[in-house]
Amino acid sequence: MIENQPKKPSKSDRTRAQILEAARLLFAEHGYDGASIRDVAAHASIDPAMVIRYFRSKDELFARAAVVDLQLPALRVIDRTTIGETLIRRFLEIWEGPASGPGMAILLRSATSNEFAAEKLRDVFGNQVRPVVAAVADPAADADRRAGLVSSQLLGLAMCRYLLRLPPVVALSHDEIIQNVGPTLQRYVVGEDVS
Amino acid sequence: MIENQPKKPSKSDRTRAQILEAARLLFAEHGYDGASIRDVAAHASIDPAMVIRYFRSKDELFARAAVVDLQLPALRVIDRTTIGETLIRRFLEIWEGPASGPGMAILLRSATSNEFAAEKLRDVFGNQVRPVVAAVADPAADADRRAGLVSSQLLGLAMCRYLLRLPPVVALSHDEIIQNVGPTLQRYVVGEDVS
DNA sequence: TCCATTTGTCAACGACTGTTGACTTTCTAA
DNA sequence: TTAGAAAGTCAACAGTCGTTGACAAATGGA
Structure with a gap:
């Protein structure tokens, strides 16, 4: 009889959720180093010590916040x-x-200066992007390369548009992105490739 | 009579260069926050106070190191x-x-969590990438969009290959990159476009 | 009502940060 | 040789950081 979710949404659960939400917001906006535990606590209207009580350390809080x-x-x-x-x-x-x-955003914001975030991002690639591309890649041996190329374009677009906020990339409409980047991804996934 | 380079390479010039070299190395590898002035000083085998004496602050040192x-x-x-x-x-x-x-690498490593680095990177785009693309973009009005798309692919490739070190992207040979990414850039710069 | 568990508050710790000022050593020009 | 500038050393400052432990308040079941 394993009961993973006891029915009471106790008060601590709400506090825990508030902390996590504040952490996700601040980590996404300022990165791992830029968001201090004191900032997270202030944003959740709570004492900094509580953050450590609920999540054992900043690293563990970040790990809980950086799920994708x-x-x-x-x-x-x-x-x-x-x-x-x-x-x-x-x-x-x-x-x-x-x-x-x-x-x-949380992962991408910290991946350049935080090895855990970088490893997590490589995990997302390996376990979520790669299998999807591999399922349709023509010579299966090309799957890794094709998935890597796809990731480079998507990750670069995300960087320019949402993190770096490069004006001309921010200005692109959804349709413009779809009609320009779509063919690129199409070729990366199923196009004829180089040996 | 303006003499910008007085002939004597005084001792201070060498020290200054050593500090700058160490700073560029560490900023590129660990980012703005991850590289402390004490780290830079240790790497240049000098006292931390000298770093401040030669460059007035960490911000100024970073500005001098992040030239592209x-x-x-x-x-x-x-x-x-x-x-x-x-x-x-x-x-x-x-x-x-x-x-x-x-x-x-210095700019890219810090651009996600350091506004100065982000602004500098947007500058590199606006003053170095954009003009080159604009010179050949067919309807000149499309120049910004085309340059933005080019930047998204190049920046993403750099992220995956050199900073994040995504294994399948690291494994790509020069020829593979040229033959796969080349056509993408070609289409972004001169391909028929969406309104 | 009473007591034990949970939840929250507060002050402080040690470590690290950028930066400063006083001091000593080294070099250079007269 | 000597005075003055340049180069380098050292200790300390004020601030922020993650984290801790002692204590108070609130809660909930018996």
């Missing part, structure tokens, strides 16, 4: 000619839609 | 069908060749 589930669609079932478009559409949903949290 | 000159080739004179290839070749030289310093 891209929920990428299976590419096998859709039309083979619209793979690139499907990918970039899902990408825009993840970043700008309300459902997906700031998980990717 | 891409020396992008003028795209007008070359064959219009090899623009993408030319760009990606130059990109690889900048990152892996011995001539260009770690300037781009």
